[in-house]
Amino acid sequence: MSTSLKILVVDDFATMRRIMKNILKQLGYTNITEADDGTTALEELKKGHFDLIISDWNMPKMTGLDLLKLVRSDSQYKDIPFLMVTAEAQKQNVIEAVQAGVSNYVVKPFTAEAIADKLSKIIG
Amino acid sequence: MDANIINPFIHATSNVLEVMAFVSCKAGPPYLKKDDRAIGDVTGIIGLTGETNGTIALTFDEGSILRVVSNMFGEEISELSHEISDAVGEIINMISGQARREMEENGRVFQASIPSVVSGRGHAITHYSDGPKVVIPFTTEGGEFAIEVCLEF
Numbered sequence: 001m002s003t004s005l006k007i008l009v010v011d012d013f014a015t016m017r018r019i020m021k022n023i024l025k026q027l028g029y030t031n032i033t034e035a036d037d038g039t040t041a042l043e044e045l046k047k048g049h050f051d052l053i054i055s056d057w058n059m060p061k062m063t064g065l066d067l068l069k070l071v072r073s074d075s076q077y078k079d080i081p082f083l084m085v086t087a088e089a090q091k092q093n094v095i096e097a098v099q100a101g102v103s104n105y106v107v108k109p110f111t112a113e114a115i116a117d118k119l120s121k122i123i124g
Numbered sequence: 125m126d127a128n129i130i131n132p133f134i135h136a137t138s139n140v141l142e143v144m145a146f147v148s149c150k151a152g153p154p155y156l157k158k159d160d161r162a163i164g165d166v167t168g169i170i171g172l173t174g175e176t177n178g179t180i181a182l183t184f185d186e187g188s189i190l191r192v193v194s195n196m197f198g199e200e201i202s203e204l205s206h207e208i209s210d211a212v213g214e215i216i217n218m219i220s221g222q223a224r225r226e227m228e229e230n231g232r233v234f235q236a237s238i239p240s241v242v243s244g245r246g247h248a249i250t251h252y253s254d255g256p257k258v259v260i261p262f263t264t265e266g267g268e269f270a271i272e273v274c275l276e277f
Contacts, residue, residue, distance in 0.1 A: 012238075015196070015211040019144070022198060058217070058238060087221025090228050108218045109143035 003028035005123065006048075010034075010041040010055035010064065011085075016108075020054060020085070023112045027119070038062025042070065045077055052123060057086035057093070065100060072101040081122045085110065128230055130154055133180065133271050134260055136222035140215060141264075145195040149269075152261040160248040163259070163270050165189070166208060167249055168216035171237035172224075178253040178275030180223075182216040184267070191266025209241040219271075 035041035037059040055064040071077045081103040089107040141147045164183030193211045220236045251274035260271045
C-alpha cells in the first residue's frame with residue numbers, strides 16, 4: 001500500500017477531520033487535504049489529482065451522497081476510490097450509497113483498525 | 125416513555141465515548157425534568173423526525189467534555205472553546221446515528237437534523253416538542269454529563 005497517496009477528507013465537523021487525519025497519519029498517509037462539505041470538495045478536486053476521497057454523508061450545502069454522485073458522473077473523477085464515513089447506516093442509506101457507486105462504507109463510531117481495514121480493501 | 129426508546133440512547137452513548145474517546149461511563153437511573161436549565165456547560169441538540177418528532181440533547185460539564193475531547197484528539201485540551209463545541213456536535217451526531225440504527229431494528233425509523241451546540245453555564249435547552257423530558261445521567265472519570273430525550277408520544 002503506497003503511503004504517498006493524495007487523500008481528500010471531507011467533513012463539516014473539524015473534529016472528525018482532525019480525528020481522520022490523525023488516523024491516516026498513524027497509518028503513514030501524510031498527503032491529506034481537507035474540505036468542509038461537498039462544494040469545497042469539488043473545488044479541491046478541480047485543483048489537482050486525488051487518489052482517494054473519504055467523505056462524511058450529512059453536510060450542509062452538498063451532502064456526501066451528492067458529492068459521490070457528481071464524482072461518479074464526471075469522467076475526470078469517476079475512478080477515484082470513495083470511502084463514505086458516516087453516522088448514517090440505516091438500510092436505505094447503505095442501499096443509496098451502493099447504488100451511487102461508493103467503494104466502501106465505515107459507520108461512526110469507528111476505530112483506527114476499521115479505517116485501516118477498509119483502506120486495504122479499497123486501495124490494496 | 126418505554127425502555128425501547130431510552131435504551132438505544134444509553135447503548136449508543138456508552139459505545140461512542142468508548143470507541144472514539146476511550147472513556148468509560150456509567151448510566152444512572154433516568155428521571156423526568158421539569159425546567160429548561162442545562163445540567164452541563166456545553167450542550168449538543170439534534171432534532172428527530174419520523175415515527176414521531178422530538179429532540180435529543182447531550183449536555184456535558186466542563187470536566188467530562190475536556191477529558192472526552194482530549195482523548196479523542198490525543199492531546200490535552202484545557203479549556204472550553206470552539207473546537208469543544210464542534211466535537212460535541214459530532215459526538216451527538218454519532219450517538220443519534222447509532223441509536224436510530226438500534227431503533228430501526230425495533231421497527232422505529234427516524235431521520236435526524238444537523239446538530240446545533242449551545243454553551244455557557246446555566247444555559248437553557250429548548251426541546252421542540254411537548255413530550256416528557258427524560259434525563260439519563262452519566263458519570264465518567266472526568267465529570268458528569270447527561271442525555272435528554274424529548275419525543276412526542
